[in-house]
Amino acid sequence: MKNGAGADAYCRDGFCVLPSRSFLEVQKLSVWYGERQVLKEVHASFSACSIVALIGPSGCGKTTFLSTLNRLTDLYPSCRVTGSIRMGDLSILEPKLDVRRLRKRVGMVFQKPNPFPLSIYRNIAWPLSEHQRLRKDEIAYRVELALRDVGLWEEVKDRLHHSALQLSGGQQQRLCIARCIALEPEVILLDEPCSALDPLATETIEGLLQKLRSRYHLMVVTHNLAQARRLADEVAVFWVVEGCGRLIENGPTERIFLDPIEPRTRAYVSGLIG
Amino acid sequence: MLERLPVLQRWVGDTRLLTGVYWGLAWGSLGLLGYWVMQLGLPIFREGWVGISWGFLAEEPLRSGRAGGIGSILLATAWIVGICLMTALPLSLGTAILFRQFQREAPRLIVLIRHCLDVLAGVPSIVFGLFGYAFFCQFMGLGFSILAGGLTLACMILPVMIRVLEESLAAVPLAYEWGAVSLGLSRVGILLNLLLPRALPGLIGAIIIGLGRAFAETAALLFTSGYVDRWPQSVMDSGRALSVHVYDLTMNVPGGERSAYASALALVLTLLIINTIALACLHILQRRTPANAALSLGRSR
Amino acid sequence: MFLSSSLVDRIFGWIVRGAGWLSVSILGLITWFVAWESLPLFQKVGWREVFGAKAWYPLEGAFQYGPMVLGSVLSAFGAVMIAVPIAFGLSLGLHFFWSRALVGVIRQILGLLVGLPSVVYGFWGLVTLVPWINQWQSPGTSLLAAILLLGGMILPTMTLMLDQSYARIDRSAVLAAHALGLDMPRTFACVVLPHTRPALGAAISISLGRALGETMAVIMVAGNIVQVPSTVFDPVRTLTANIALEMAYAMDQHKAALFFGAFLLVVLNSLVMVGGWLTRRAGEGVHA
Numbered sequence: 001m002k003n004g005a006g007a008d009a010y011c012r013d014g015f016c017v018l019p020s021r022s023f024l025e026v027q028k029l030s031v032w033y034g035e036r037q038v039l040k041e042v043h044a045s046f047s048a049c050s051i052v053a054l055i056g057p058s059g060c061g062k063t064t065f066l067s068t069l070n071r072l073t074d075l076y077p078s079c080r081v082t083g084s085i086r087m088g089d090l091s092i093l094e095p096k097l098d099v100r101r102l103r104k105r106v107g108m109v110f111q112k113p114n115p116f117p118l119s120i121y122r123n124i125a126w127p128l129s130e131h132q133r134l135r136k137d138e139i140a141y142r143v144e145l146a147l148r149d150v151g152l153w154e155e156v157k158d159r160l161h162h163s164a165l166q167l168s169g170g171q172q173q174r175l176c177i178a179r180c181i182a183l184e185p186e187v188i189l190l191d192e193p194c195s196a197l198d199p200l201a202t203e204t205i206e207g208l209l210q211k212l213r214s215r216y217h218l219m220v221v222t223h224n225l226a227q228a229r230r231l232a233d234e235v236a237v238f239w240v241v242e243g244c245g246r247l248i249e250n251g252p253t254e255r256i257f258l259d260p261i262e263p264r265t266r267a268y269v270s271g272l273i274g
Numbered sequence: 275m276l277e278r279l280p281v282l283q284r285w286v287g288d289t290r291l292l293t294g295v296y297w298g299l300a301w302g303s304l305g306l307l308g309y310w311v312m313q314l315g316l317p318i319f320r321e322g323w324v325g326i327s328w329g330f331l332a333e334e335p336l337r338s339g340r341a342g343g344i345g346s347i348l349l350a351t352a353w354i355v356g357i358c359l360m361t362a363l364p365l366s367l368g369t370a371i372l373f374r375q376f377q378r379e380a381p382r383l384i385v386l387i388r389h390c391l392d393v394l395a396g397v398p399s400i401v402f403g404l405f406g407y408a409f410f411c412q413f414m415g416l417g418f419s420i421l422a423g424g425l426t427l428a429c430m431i432l433p434v435m436i437r438v439l440e441e442s443l444a445a446v447p448l449a450y451e452w453g454a455v456s457l458g459l460s461r462v463g464i465l466l467n468l469l470l471p472r473a474l475p476g477l478i479g480a481i482i483i484g485l486g487r488a489f490a491e492t493a494a495l496l497f498t499s500g501y502v503d504r505w506p507q508s509v510m511d512s513g514r515a516l517s518v519h520v521y522d523l524t525m526n527v528p529g530g531e532r533s534a535y536a537s538a539l540a541l542v543l544t545l546l547i548i549n550t551i552a553l554a555c556l557h558i559l560q561r562r563t564p565a566n567a568a569l570s571l572g573r574s575r
Numbered sequence: 576m577f578l579s580s581s582l583v584d585r586i587f588g589w590i591v592r593g594a595g596w597l598s599v600s601i602l603g604l605i606t607w608f609v610a611w612e613s614l615p616l617f618q619k620v621g622w623r624e625v626f627g628a629k630a631w632y633p634l635e636g637a638f639q640y641g642p643m644v645l646g647s648v649l650s651a652f653g654a655v656m657i658a659v660p661i662a663f664g665l666s667l668g669l670h671f672f673w674s675r676a677l678v679g680v681i682r683q684i685l686g687l688l689v690g691l692p693s694v695v696y697g698f699w700g701l702v703t704l705v706p707w708i709n710q711w712q713s714p715g716t717s718l719l720a721a722i723l724l725l726g727g728m729i730l731p732t733m734t735l736m737l738d739q740s741y742a743r744i745d746r747s748a749v750l751a752a753h754a755l756g757l758d759m760p761r762t763f764a765c766v767v768l769p770h771t772r773p774a775l776g777a778a779i780s781i782s783l784g785r786a787l788g789e790t791m792a793v794i795m796v797a798g799n800i801v802q803v804p805s806t807v808f809d810p811v812r813t814l815t816a817n818i819a820l821e822m823a824y825a826m827d828q829h830k831a832a833l834f835f836g837a838f839l840l841v842v843l844n845s846l847v848m849v850g851g852w853l854t855r856r857a858g859e860g861v862h863a
Contacts, residue, residue, distance in 0.1 A: 072456055103458035114453040116468060126467060127457045179457065292760040300668030303661045304681070310727055311684060314699050368594025375591070387599055394602045396781070396844055398788025400815050401837045404822070405605045408612055408834075429605070432598050461584045490692035493790040493815070497822055520694045521791055524701055531702065538695050545690055 023048030029083035037244040051218045053228035056238030061245025070106040107180030111192040113172035115164035146182035150174040170201025190220045325536025346505040350513030355488045357424025370439035395433035400493040402430045407497040418512040423499025442476020482552035492517040616831035631801040646811035651786035654725030662733040688731040697795030700724040712808040716798035719807040729782040740774030773855040780851025790815040
């Protein structure tokens, strides 16, 4: 079920859940790395079951923003995050939050495909068995399900126990996505998932993302405006203002590309700057 | 590796003479090296081989070592080295892991500790022997014992092993860890499934280096594990290591040359065997892991 | 595992941290112990006595370290002076002149020599080197024997370190030299030497440290008489040998004196290391 500009209901696994206008609410989010502020007071709310594209020139904090959503910023001791992010009833920036549970609900796919140097099977089975106690056949079932979802099953079913590193770039990226969705997340964060891939693989991934939008909330950072326009339901535009990143505009894709409010957005999407 | 320059190019140009000098220096050095290795190796093999037999390896020394064998000594050595490795390996592994974790949080502290470890690695072994004597034998009350000797050796090889393990862990790209952390995987799991398997060659290398140094070490054991050459009953007994035995036979036992040759040969052969096993292990490991060149992840973002 | 994952993680964190701090604290422990045990020397005997003593008569309270420090320094520096040219020549051959097969064999042999126990070296020195020197001038156990033996012991390490530093040179620089038609000496001077100067410094300092700290081999060939050598054929005693020889029967202030000897060793070693770091920094500065 595709969602248009405003979500009235979102669907997972074939049945609809309570309608919810904004699935992810971000308020006054600021991020510092040491003394340097990289994100300043981001306000946004995103509706569920959609693809949100985060666009903007390099260095304006898009990836940092993504990293706050699954608390990956915790890995950097000099990083300080203030503000609030609410996902449903969960406050993400709460210090006492069980981040491992959070990261199960919010998955991440990186720019350069990084499957583990293990077998294809173990790439998916290991995270599964860490988060849930499952029998061997259940794990095998879930692995196959995930691989089918990303369209890899037919290609790898005969070599599940071979190293994941032997796959092509596009296949590896799909494996990383499969790894995420095997955990049944609610949100998937993708940091320029196609930039390291060739055009054919890019096309496959984009098709996959289209397919997944009905089940998960996808947030995709991309430099490719055409890709953003193709894929996204909503777009968030980031910019560097006075030395730190800010979210200058967000809204439905059509509006951002055809009738943006901010002059900088207008210039960026028409390719004049950026 | 530098390309070997084609013969013609070596002799072309107005620096023919200089090239010739370099060439002569190289071959002359090789000659010296070869001569020395021959001088070193031949007597030991020739004289030592005569003395070695299965009986020699199994019996205990008689008449201060002039007769009999080195059985009890081999046992003591094995225990000493065993204690050394069993202590040093977990400690150095823990420290290497700690370094990797603290790398981001307190990089300057890590640099300081690394320098300290470098200094420690250069400290003469006799100083470790003194430390072992003062700390393990007297302060901890272990007296002259195999245990004290093993622990002292462990302290000695700790810096080297930490460095080797640390480097092999650092060779695992960070991108794997980001992926694992973003999936909510536990630190233990990351260590066991990602880090250790990749660091295994380095781990084996560290073990081999540690083993080699432990077997070859003498000065640190003189005052810690003692001189007794009887069969040790427990780790609290005093025991003599093979290297100490060679020293004793050479310096303190007139007429002990034959046994000394044989013991020295036994020592050298043991080290050769260890080295060969190490190379074999590394070879097997390299064949098991497929070419990781396919995935060339950079080390930093 | 799934249920208590975070608990397991925390316990694991403690264990790792404990192991780390334990092994790091050993450095402090060693330094402290050596200093602590040296203290009685100054408490009982006094500073002036130690540094102004005439000779080394420990049982009578005379602790003059001078000849032994000299013995250590002379033998170590002499060893380095012998080893450097040979190591240099070998490394040239390994990288410019010899075939792959030969290079492989030599590297293996050097690797084995590095791991050879010092008692084996010392043993050989006593049964072969010393009698040979004895033919020229008795006794054979002498400073010369120590220098030659130590030189042979540090040679493999030094060669291998130089070898590795050559291997780390940027290939493109070498190819550029080829493309320019540079011959061997020029390639060496323009490409190899600048890159490896810091490594040479490191190799020398590490080898020097090893030579200073060598105990067993030196005991066996150097003669162990506490005196300032007038020729290379005179026997000497190094700081390390002194400790090993006298520790067995040392009491009280004698023991403390030996610990102070160890302290002097550590100081010497640190000086050498600092020297090595400085050369490396200087070399890298030139590059950057």
